[in-house]
Amino acid sequence: MKFLGKQYIIEMKECNVKLLNDPEFIGKIMYESALKANATVVQQFFHQFSPFGVSGTIVIAESHINIHTWPEHKYAAIDIFTCSDSLNAENAINHLQKSLEAKQCNTSMIHRGEVL
Numbered sequence: 001m002k003f004l005g006k007q008y009i010i011e012m013k014e015c016n017v018k019l020l021n022d023p024e025f026i027g028k029i030m031y032e033s034a035l036k037a038n039a040t041v042v043q044q045f046f047h048q049f050s051p052f053g054v055s056g057t058i059v060i061a062e063s064h065i066n067i068h069t070w071p072e073h074k075y076a077a078i079d080i081f082t083c084s085d086s087l088n089a090e091n092a093i094n095h096l097q098k099s100l101e102a103k104q105c106n107t108s109m110i111h112r113g114e115v116l
Contacts, residue, residue: 004113
């Protein structure tokens with residue numbers, strides 16, 4: 001079967017609380033992770049919630065990388081969607097896990113857009 005893309009669903013647990021609530025830091029590591037994945041960054045946007053939490057997206061030519069953080073739970077939900085076989089999601093995931101100091105990282109992947 002042929003598919004249009006892959007979506008990686010990443011759950012990072014027991015992360016550094018301070019880092020999860022820092023939109024500048026989150027933006028920096030997300031940008032770095034896109035580059036480590038060999039992605040082409042098109043645009044990025046990050047938002048700080050009150051009282052805490054950050055959501056953001058990196059639009060890449062290959063699709064997108066999103067993050068939502070819950071510092072109060074030491075948790076980050078990350079999605080990487082790509083329609084390119086050359087994007088190295090594993091490099092991005094490893095960089096994010098190390099940067100967020102996540103003690104646990106669960107990843108699953110689903111295929112998107114079956115081509116008939």
